[in-house]
Amino acid sequence: MKKVIYQSFTGIVLAIFLLACGGKKDEQQQAPPPPTPVTAVKAEKGSATYYDEFPATVTALREVEIQPQVAGNITGIFFQDGQRVTKGQKLYTIDPQQYRATYDQAVANLNVQKANLNRAQKDADRYNTLAQQDAVAKQLVDNANATLEANKMQVAAAQAAIQQVATNLKYTTIYAPLDGTIGISQVRLGAAVAPGSTPLNTISEDNPISADIQIDESQIQRFLALQNRRNSASDSTFILMLPNGQPYKYPGTIRIVDRAVDPQTGTLRVRIAFPNPEKQLKPGLNGNVRVKNSTGDPQLLIPYQAVTEQMSEYFVFVVGDSSKVSQKKVTLGARINEKVIVKNGLNEGELVVTEGTQKIREGAKVQVSQPGQPGGSRPDSSSRQTAAK
Template identity: 35%
Template sequence: MWAQSYRSGDSFPYLGHTKGRDYNFPSTDHTENVWLVSCLLWLLLFSEACGTKSASASPGAPPTVQIVEVTQQDVPVYHEWIATLDGYVNAIIQPQVSGYLIKQNYREGALVRKNDVLFKIDPRPFQAVLDQNKAQLAQAEAQLGKTQLDVQRDTPLAKEKAIAQSQLDNDIQANLAGKATVQADKAAVEQAEINLEFTNVRSLVDGVAGIATGQVGNLVGPQTVLTTVSQLDPIKAYFVVSEQQYLAFVQRNPTVASREKTERQLVLELILADGSKYPMKGKFFAADRHVDAQTGSIRLAGLFPNPDNVLRPGQYGRVRFVSYVRPAALLVPQKAVTELQGTYQVAVVGSDDKVSIRTVQVGERSGPMWIIEHGIKPGERVVVEGVQKVRDGMPVKIASATASPAGS
């Protein structure tokens, strides 16, 4: 890298002769190389800067977008609500007499039939009461027989004045009292028999019996809940609608007859918690009598067939149905509509392939589509892919897309 040393007595180019010192300087070849590399670097940087400026100055190609035409058709409008499932009948099983549980006769969670014995209460005290009442009835019937004989014997004697009339009167009153006593004792026997039967705690409906809350050995009474039996086929789905939605329904169906007709025609769908659709359709069952003053909503109920007991009380889901049909609705895919601070806009492509950003008023959703109330016309083209790349007045390159059908 360095030139040879110039010793004492040698001459040094450019500076003449020098003596007595050694000098080490870079060679002229190296200096020329450094200057050459520097010039090349400057030329490279300058050419890149010029190229960038030239590229930025030249206009880019129009963005490619996909479009669909605004369609117009009659659209069924679905409404959807959160629903809670419950048994068609939920019979709370409570004993009607007090005593100790001695047996549970059903398997928890199993299907039981009406009149099946679910629990058994110790019957011995009730059997004893029944036996005692039967004995009292027998005694009363014997006493009644005696009073009847007294009346039969004393009646002719009283006519012949052989005995005082008061004696016959006493016999008659004793006989009437005996009859009343017999009737009372018969009622006591009947009640004792009923109480003895009540030691068999039975199901009053067909359904699925829940887990027992009373255990064998417990002292139970009429206030004790032993279990619940739920009738699950059909099963109820409760959901609430707002007061505004209810009033809109009334406005579309102003008479009782028209409302009842519409309710009979409703076909309910149930979306389960995992997002799957329950395969069987439901029907409208009832509307509550009042609007909740705190929530401003009214409770409705639907019925769904449940032959295999797949649905259980307490499950959550979503109930939906076609609330009405919107005639000649303008439809665009939901992905064509952008929202910013409550304002909805679509990018409309004109005949010159330039974009016009329109503010629109949206209505109901229908599946993947928006119903547009105002702002566009049938047949106009809206951007569905590449919306984020376009601006008002910008030319675009069209790549057509197929519009999604309206529906659920």
């Protein structure tokens, strides 16, 4: 009997022990995870000066194609390819022999017509004198006057012909129409040229020089205001970025805002002039024009790396009460260096997670440290997403 009681007592004790161990195990399994270490900063207002970039093509403010106005063979080239030329400088000559002969012939014809006019004038004077004395038939007087008028018109026609052939003779010598840099000649000595053929050359005005950009129609008023504003020599509103990524050392100013919006693209061309004393900029060069944009008022800014993108929408994790995070949808503005403007969805002073976003989710408890302090997670490039402008 005692043995049965002892075995029952032992079984009860063992059951209690096992139950106690199982409870501790369940408690261990249900214990909350430790806070996730993250780095966070406060959303603060700051200066919102930034730059918009526009693709640009360098172009000459003035550029002239040298076209032949008469037909003939090139008999002279009076410049070096690529050199600077001045207005009125002789560039090409076209064989003038046929035009000079035509001119001489026109002059001779004019002299003949003048001689005929002189004779007709004398005849008309004589017949009109006789008519006053009633000593000649009226028909002869009328004929003499008609012949005089005809000779006057022939002289006028001969003079016009001389002007035409003189102009052709003048066009056999081609002069520079403006100061600038001339390109590589498209013809050689002896080449046959004619009006409407390939241009002989091109002259570009290279100082100042311009860069053309295309702006959206919504920005027209902004650029018109910039055009009307007086800029100083040190103003950096317009900076040209060269193809090598370096900024051009001279700032620009708006020279021309085009007259009409392109209905196909909804854009308007703006021409920005830049000093070019060292001839560093060449027409046709491609780059970007950076245009300073400042709202004038402080804007809410957060680090760019705090933003995550999901289905073309942008979110940040905000640390709230009890060190728990919540995800907020935000509307972003322009990116300014390592920061980005937040237009909507966030309040000034809220604590935004910048590092460790890939380790947390909605409602997670975190352990916050400031950037640069121990305990913060290491930056993770995978958490950086592109911000919308």
